[in-house]
Amino acid sequence: MSVGIISHFACQAHDMGEHHPESPDRLPAIQNQLISSGLDFVTRQYDAIPIDRKLLGLVHDPAYIAYIFDNAPSEGYAQIGEDAVMNPHTLSAALHAAGAAVQAVDLVMKEELKVAFCATRPPGHHAERKSAMGFCFFNNIAIAAAYARQHYQLSRVAIVDFDVHHGNGTEDIFTDEPNVLFCSSFQHPFYPFSGTEPTSANIINTPLDASASSNEFRQVITDRWLPALNAFKPEMIFISAGFDAHAEDDMSQVRLYDNDYRWVSEQLRAVAKQHSKGRIVSVLEGGYDLSSLGRSVAAHINGLIGY
Numbered sequence: 001m002s003v004g005i006i007s008h009f010a011c012q013a014h015d016m017g018e019h020h021p022e023s024p025d026r027l028p029a030i031q032n033q034l035i036s037s038g039l040d041f042v043t044r045q046y047d048a049i050p051i052d053r054k055l056l057g058l059v060h061d062p063a064y065i066a067y068i069f070d071n072a073p074s075e076g077y078a079q080i081g082e083d084a085v086m087n088p089h090t091l092s093a094a095l096h097a098a099g100a101a102v103q104a105v106d107l108v109m110k111e112e113l114k115v116a117f118c119a120t121r122p123p124g125h126h127a128e129r130k131s132a133m134g135f136c137f138f139n140n141i142a143i144a145a146a147y148a149r150q151h152y153q154l155s156r157v158a159i160v161d162f163d164v165h166h167g168n169g170t171e172d173i174f175t176d177e178p179n180v181l182f183c184s185s186f187q188h189p190f191y192p193f194s195g196t197e198p199t200s201a202n203i204i205n206t207p208l209d210a211s212a213s214s215n216e217f218r219q220v221i222t223d224r225w226l227p228a229l230n231a232f233k234p235e236m237i238f239i240s241a242g243f244d245a246h247a248e249d250d251m252s253q254v255r256l257y258d259n260d261y262r263w264v265s266e267q268l269r270a271v272a273k274q275h276s277k278g279r280i281v282s283v284l285e286g287g288y289d290l291s292s293l294g295r296s297v298a299a300h301i302n303g304l305i306g307y
């Protein structure tokens with residue numbers, strides 16, 4: 001099976017200040033672990049292509065897109081949202097991150113790849129239709145899913161999100177959109193304190209207690225996600241792949257381990273094989289402890305490959 005990793009040096013130049021957890025070091029930590037796991041031999045590497053500005057409009061409000069472009073600083077930092085800060089390289093990084101997700105759809109739909117993983121930043125799943133949120137500017141996974149629907153006329157796509165934070169931006173964009181199934185697991189109560197009120201039938205939210213570990217995580221995937229995915233029969237599966245629920249990651253209290261990321265990836269691979277011609281596009285979200293981030297991405301890719 002051909003698997004691709006899409007990344008770009010531009011995504012490393014974005015930073016939100018010294019000692020910020022969403023740091024440029026996350027990407028080399030992933031690349032180093034892919035090399036030491038031998039995964040660089042079985043994956044194809046691609047340079048991300050920046051997104052065409054008009055494709056951002058698939059999920060974002062035109063005034064919001066203009067706001068981001070107009071406020072990108074030429075020097076210093078610009079505060080865009082409560083937790084979102086731009087430096088002079090952020091706009092380029094964000095355009096490459098969103099572009100990678102679109103490119104991943106093209107590579108998979110044209111059957112050059114079965115599976116594509118975007119090792120990119122800034123992340124995207126908190127970005128709503130009209131606002132930056134968390135450490136996110138453009139909702140990369142939502143743009144990719146909307147692009148697959150529009151450009152390739154896919155009638156059903158699924159987005160699953162195992163980041164420890166609720167994918168509020170993705171939910172905001174696809175509420176009442178029956179052709180997009182969205183499943184999100186997250187610690188609750190926890191930032192961004194959303195996802196527990198039912199919104200629409202296509203949204204499957206599975207909150208986890210702070211004390212949750214492997215068993216609770218695997219239970220909600222088995223009991224809630226997999227039946228919903230199998231009933232929905234998506235033509236492509238998108239993964240908001242955040243690794244901040246790892247036991248070694250100080251960002252949260254939930255305790256998952258490398259093998260849990262491998263396991264959930266194997267489950268998603270099985271669903272994709274059955275319903276989606278094996279098509280999977282996975283995009284990096286959170287994951288702030290550099291060692292467990294690198295190992296978890298390797299476990300995720302191994303699970304997707306069935307290696």
Ligand SMILES: [Zn+2]
Pocket residue numbers: 163164165242244285286287
């Ligand atoms: Zn997160």
